[in-house]
Amino acid sequence: MSSREILAALIGFDTTSRESNLQLIEFVRAYLAGHQVPCELIFNDEGSKANLFATLGPDDRPGVVLSGHTDVVPVDGQAWTVPPFELSEKDGNFYGRGAADMKGFIACVLAAVPGLLAKPLRMPVHIALSYDEEVGCLGVRSLLAELEQRAIKPALCLIGEPTELKPVLGHKGKLAMRCDVHGAACHSAYAPQGVNAIEYAAELIGELGRIGSRLRAVELQDARFDPPFSTVQTGLISGGKALNIVPADCSFDFEIRTLPDQNAHDVARQLEQYARQHVVPEMQAINASSDIRFSQLSAYPGLATDARGEAAKLIAECCGSGNFTTVAFGTEGGLFDAIGIATVVCGPGSMDQGHKPDEFISVEQLDGCDRMLERLTQALRA
Numbered sequence: 001m002s003s004r005e006i007l008a009a010l011i012g013f014d015t016t017s018r019e020s021n022l023q024l025i026e027f028v029r030a031y032l033a034g035h036q037v038p039c040e041l042i043f044n045d046e047g048s049k050a051n052l053f054a055t056l057g058p059d060d061r062p063g064v065v066l067s068g069h070t071d072v073v074p075v076d077g078q079a080w081t082v083p084p085f086e087l088s089e090k091d092g093n094f095y096g097r098g099a100a101d102m103k104g105f106i107a108c109v110l111a112a113v114p115g116l117l118a119k120p121l122r123m124p125v126h127i128a129l130s131y132d133e134e135v136g137c138l139g140v141r142s143l144l145a146e147l148e149q150r151a152i153k154p155a156l157c158l159i160g161e162p163t164e165l166k167p168v169l170g171h172k173g174k175l176a177m178r179c180d181v182h183g184a185a186c187h188s189a190y191a192p193q194g195v196n197a198i199e200y201a202a203e204l205i206g207e208l209g210r211i212g213s214r215l216r217a218v219e220l221q222d223a224r225f226d227p228p229f230s231t232v233q234t235g236l237i238s239g240g241k242a243l244n245i246v247p248a249d250c251s252f253d254f255e256i257r258t259l260p261d262q263n264a265h266d267v268a269r270q271l272e273q274y275a276r277q278h279v280v281p282e283m284q285a286i287n288a289s290s291d292i293r294f295s296q297l298s299a300y301p302g303l304a305t306d307a308r309g310e311a312a313k314l315i316a317e318c319c320g321s322g323n324f325t326t327v328a329f330g331t332e333g334g335l336f337d338a339i340g341i342a343t344v345v346c347g348p349g350s351m352d353q354g355h356k357p358d359e360f361i362s363v364e365q366l367d368g369c370d371r372m373l374e375r376l377t378q379a380l381r382a
Helices: 003-011 022-033 099-111 113-118 140-148 188-193 197-214 264-284 310-319 333-338 363-380
Strands: 039-043 050-056 064-069 088-090 093-095 125-130 156-159 168-171 173-182 231-239 249-258 291-300 325-327 342-345 360-362
Touching: 003 022, 003 099, 003 363, 022 039, 022 050, 022 099, 022 125, 039 140, 050 113, 050 140, 064 099, 064 363, 093 099, 093 363, 099 113, 099 125, 099 360, 099 363, 113 363, 125 140, 140 333, 156 310, 156 333, 173 197, 173 264, 197 231, 197 249, 197 264, 249 264, 264 291, 310 342, 310 363, 333 342, 360 363
Parallel strands: 064 125, 064 156, 156 342, 168 325
Antiparallel strands: 039 050, 050 125, 088 093, 093 360, 168 342, 173 249, 173 291, 231 249
């Protein structure tokens, strides 16, 4: 099957993160079985989703992982002019949810399987497909936990997120948090007798902004990234019942995106310390039951791969470029790197098209990825 044919099949599966990915995984398993390539499936606790891991070539030495996530973001509320879960071709582009992010890369990897099997490889090629990347890089963690326990684990990883086939060695890490502020309700005519959870949440959000300003200090910046500093932002807030009731509860969600050499948890701890030292005592002076709680929603580490390492050199050879760059979005790369698997991000398409209505990948980019994987195959032959 060609990469275009496989892409059509993959887009036909609605693998929005809230749905199961098992139909797609079964398609891939059957495809690989047809080439006598066995697969391992690692299921979630409910058995409704699975990671897939397959090995081509020798299994007695470290190899290269070709990694992609199977889930896609929702199409709800988006004005699509083509069916989102059906491949459409127009003006040199392939349209469909996940075409760029990142079923295009997966299609090219699967199309490369016959070539990878045609002659002996000097090192194995692994295919790793994960679930729930779009909701916090969740699914891949059980796959990596399994790989970390093995006597022989992969040496290198290529993650095919859409970078227009430009090799990427770095991205920021992310920590998503929720803050729950519990105050005390009363009639708004007697507002000083209550503890206004919204107002205290606003005070914390203001402090978060001040922390973000400090992260912009020149000595903390890294010019390879855009923006060149770590960032914080509040994205959701909820609280209150009626205007004439002092609100007892308010919650807000915020995220911290840090440069690879900075720790997002350290930033979160600054806000928690401010809350404990300054805000909670003031609240409890009015009502002792008042409190503030923080909880983690999701997190993944940043990535900063050595441009002089084997992974970077191999991908540069296959891409035809040693001009490495960074991206603003996150990937599973930092998680692979954390267990000692050097990782580069490079894949077809552009994130400018990802997550949008009428998502697409150009025919040129898909063909370019096919050629990149052909060069990788040649480089790995015995």
